Amino acid sequence: MVERIPQVKQECCQECGNCEAVCPEVFHLNEATGKSEVINPRGAPEERIQDAMDQCPAQCLEWVEES
Ligand code: SF4
Numbered sequence: 001m002v003e004r005i006p007q008v009k010q011e012c013c014q015e016c017g018n019c020e021a022v023c024p025e026v027f028h029l030n031e032a033t034g035k036s037e038v039i040n041p042r043g044a045p046e047e048r049i050q051d052a053m054d055q056c057p058a059q060c061l062e063w064v065e066e067s
Contacts, residue, residue, distance in 0.1 A: 004063040005041035006049050012060040019061060022052040027061075036060070 006026060008019075013035040019027035020036065025043030027036050053061040 003066050005066045006038055006053065007062055007064045008036045008038060009060045009062065010035050010037075012058050014058050014060075016057060018055045018057065019052040022055055023048050027052060041066075
């Protein structure tokens with residue numbers, strides 16, 4: 001079965017921190033780059049990951065298939 005995991009499009013992240021605020025188990029702002037990164041792709045229910053995605057002002061968060 002193909003599962004999906006969240007991914008951050010690094011080039012468009014505006015470093016606002018919304019995703020980490022909504023879902024800190026999955027998203028974290030990298031101290032060095034300031035950009036968001038996925039620290040645990042299955043760290044929260046999909047619904048809350050989706051909430052974080054929906055609240056990204058630059059729409060930088062997306063689902064990708066994991067093979
Ligand atoms: S919500 Fe979007 S723009 Fe803001 S830190 Fe997360 S990925 Fe970056």
